[in-house]
Amino acid sequence: METQNKSQKRNKIIYWIFTLWMALGMVSTAGVQLLKNKDEIENFTSLGYPIYLMTIIGVWKILGVFAVLIPKYPLLKEWAYAGFFFVMSGAVISHVISDHNLGKILPGLLLLVLTIISWYFRPADRKIV
Incomplete structure (x- = not known):
């Protein structure tokens, strides 16, 4: 029983470290996208994407961070994690x-890995059962 409690505590610590790091990364990149940073515009256009996509992705990243961090709503969290996975894997592939x-x-690869680790270590009350 004691080993199980230690494991749960360790997993919770891992979850919060990686989740907060992921959230910070998502919010900071969303800010750069929403503020239409010159380097980010160059980055987007060099991939062949339209500038207006920066606004869409930036807003969705911020909403996703809220969904992941607020208590309850496990289905919403799953959608947020899926969105983060699609956006960041798409960025890496692009x-x-x-x-x-x-x-x-x-x-993008770092944010993708942080998303996967955060999702994997999420506590039971943040999962769909």
């Missing part, structure tokens, strides 16, 4: 296909 360097690929 950069790889466009022959961008590792410096452009790594931020």
